[in-house]
Amino acid sequence: xxxxxxxxxxxxxxxxxxxxxxxxxxxxxxxxxxxxxxxxxxxxxxxxxxxxxxxxxxxxxxxxxxxxxxxxxxxxxxxxxxxxxxxxxxxxxxxxxxxxxxxxxxxxxxxxxxxxxxxxxxxxxxxxxxxxxxxxxxxxxxxxxxxxxxxxxxxxxxxxxxxxxxxxxxxxxxxxxxxxxxxxxxxxxxxxxxxxxxxxxxxxxxxxxxxxxxxxxx
Amino acid sequence: xxxxxxxxxxxxxxxxxxxxxxxxxxxxxxxxxxxxxxxxxxxxxxxxxxxxxxxxxxxxxxxxxxxxxxxxxxxxxxxxxxxxxxxxxxxxxxxxxxxxxxxxxxxxxxxxxxxxxxxxxxxxxxxxxxxxxxxxxxxxxxxxxxxxxxxxxxxxxxxxxxxxxxxxxxxxxxxxxxxxxxxxxxxxxxxxxxxxxxxxxxxxxxxxxxxxxxxxxx
DNA sequence: CATGATAGTGAGTGCTTACTCACAATTTGA
DNA sequence: TCAAATTGTGAGTAAGCACTCACTATCATG
Numbered sequence: 281x282x283x284x285x286x287x288x289x290x291x292x293x294x295x296x297x298x299x300x301x302x303x304x305x306x307x308x309x310x311x312x313x314x315x316x317x318x319x320x321x322x323x324x325x326x327x328x329x330x331x332x333x334x335x336x337x338x339x340x341x342x343x344x345x346x347x348x349x350x351x352x353x354x355x356x357x358x359x360x361x362x363x364x365x366x367x368x369x370x371x372x373x374x375x376x377x378x379x380x381x382x383x384x385x386x387x388x389x390x391x392x393x394x395x396x397x398x399x400x401x402x403x404x405x406x407x408x409x410x411x412x413x414x415x416x417x418x419x420x421x422x423x424x425x426x427x428x429x430x431x432x433x434x435x436x437x438x439x440x441x442x443x444x445x446x447x448x449x450x451x452x453x454x455x456x457x458x459x460x461x462x463x464x465x466x467x468x469x470x471x472x473x474x475x476x477x478x479x480x481x482x483x484x485x486x487x488x489x490x491x492x493x494x495x496x497x498x
Numbered sequence: 499x500x501x502x503x504x505x506x507x508x509x510x511x512x513x514x515x516x517x518x519x520x521x522x523x524x525x526x527x528x529x530x531x532x533x534x535x536x537x538x539x540x541x542x543x544x545x546x547x548x549x550x551x552x553x554x555x556x557x558x559x560x561x562x563x564x565x566x567x568x569x570x571x572x573x574x575x576x577x578x579x580x581x582x583x584x585x586x587x588x589x590x591x592x593x594x595x596x597x598x599x600x601x602x603x604x605x606x607x608x609x610x611x612x613x614x615x616x617x618x619x620x621x622x623x624x625x626x627x628x629x630x631x632x633x634x635x636x637x638x639x640x641x642x643x644x645x646x647x648x649x650x651x652x653x654x655x656x657x658x659x660x661x662x663x664x665x666x667x668x669x670x671x672x673x674x675x676x677x678x679x680x681x682x683x684x685x686x687x688x689x690x691x692x693x694x695x696x697x698x699x700x701x702x703x704x705x706x707x708x709x710x711x712x713x714x715x716x
Numbered sequence: 717c718a719t720g721a722t723a724g725t726g727a728g729t730g731c732t733t734a735c736t737c738a739c740a741a742t743t744t745g746a
Numbered sequence: 747t748c749a750a751a752t753t754g755t756g757a758g759t760a761a762g763c764a765c766t767c768a769c770t771a772t773c774a775t776g
Binding site: 321322323325326406407410411414415420451454455458459461462463465466467470473486488489490492493495496497 | 524539541542543544624625628629632633652673676677679680681683684688691692702705706708709710712714715
């Protein structure tokens with residue numbers, strides 16, 4: 281998959297929002313699309329409703345007819361992706377961890393590849409999240425509950441088993457998650473925001489997963 | 499040092515700006531202080547010049563007398579720290595790498611501790627940078643040139659020596675830097691933005707440095 | 717003490733902002 | 747088929763925005 285494919289990423293977000301809001305009126309759909317791209321490019325605060333309306337080919341009033349306020353528009357873009365797609369993504373990660381044959385390194389690498397594909401699939405939304413999280417406490421809580429909590433609970437069990445069987449030195453799940461997430465997000469930012477170009481995802485992830493697994497051997 | 503000490507962090511930034519601008523008129527100093535905190539808390543775009551003036555106890559016109567525009571105010575906060583303090587910080591990192599006795603792990607750990615202390619010293623400015631970098635290309639170039647470029651050049655040599663002597667498996671300097679920086683920034687965000695509280699910096703850094711060093715052994 | 721420069725401000729300016737509302741067009745369902 | 751609901755809009759509105767300007771107060775220095 282082409283990591284920079286915006287059309288597909290926009291379609292994925294649209295599908296998620298449609299799941300939460302029911303069938304979308306055509307201009308409502310256009311507003312979502314335009315807002316998604318504007319927010320991702322310029323940031324929420326620096327994007328005017330006028331510019332969204334212009335990009336969507338819609339009257340400004342149409343935005344407020346469908347979304348009430350600008351803040352609500354943002355939330356109704358972000359929430360469906362968080363609620364309907366990150367949670368199932370967690371299940372996917374659990375399955376990978378359970379099913380993948382081979383050592384810890386292979387499991388970590390597969391998990392990271394799946395999460396990277398997810399971030400690409402919803403690239404503009406990931407950008408919005410990265411920009412807004414530091415200043416928007418509402419989004420903060422949204423992620424804390426639905427994503428981090430679930431992942432830590434899962435990792436607590438999965439890592440516990442590995443540690444019990446002597447394949448992993450003891451490490452608290454939050455720390456493991458923090459380090460893994462830092463490396464993955466850092467890579468995603470480098471590859472798709474700082475220096476877009478030729479990157480070998482598989483190779484880079486294998487390096488990071490190998491580093492983690494080898495570094496955590498007993 | 500107390501990582502959350504805002505007074506000291508503000509004083510450090512003020513000193514850096516004073517170095518670039520000469521002795522500061524009292525109200526100019528107040529504006530810098532207020533702007534720094536407002537931008538860090540709310541983000542650049544969402545901060546109004548009125549709110550800065552109010553916080554500084556100053557007329558709004560005073561801001562424009564001293565800084566011309568809001569965009570210029572931001573740049574003149576960020577640039578001195580980038581130019582006068584990050585570059586010498588690089589030298590410091592080089593010295594640590596050259597002087598520290600012991601293995602690679604100890605060197606990496608000392609470098610990371612020094613960088614973490616730096617981030618704490620200029621905490622509000624680091625927050626501003628993290629928020630504005632994705633949407634402000636001007637800051638982008640500022641960091642790319644003065645920080646990343648220099649660090650990569652230095653690491654190219656330092657790592658090259660370690661690799662030549664068989665103490666490190668071959669790894670390109672940018673990748674090494676990316677992974678190390680990701681872990682460190684990820685830790686800083688977790689500790690001072692996501693979940694402030696009791697963190698054992700030394701222990702956490704030792705884990706990360708150990709992971710890196712062990713993971714990169716030949 | 718006179719003088720020019722610097723520091724500081726209250727009262728604006730024109731423009732942009734998020735948002736409203738009366739009204740028209742279209743779609744829906746009984 | 748026709749009324750009710752939904753979708754869409756042009757023309758506003760008040761508040762807020764970054765920024766200007768004429769003017770005063772302070773201050774260093776010949």
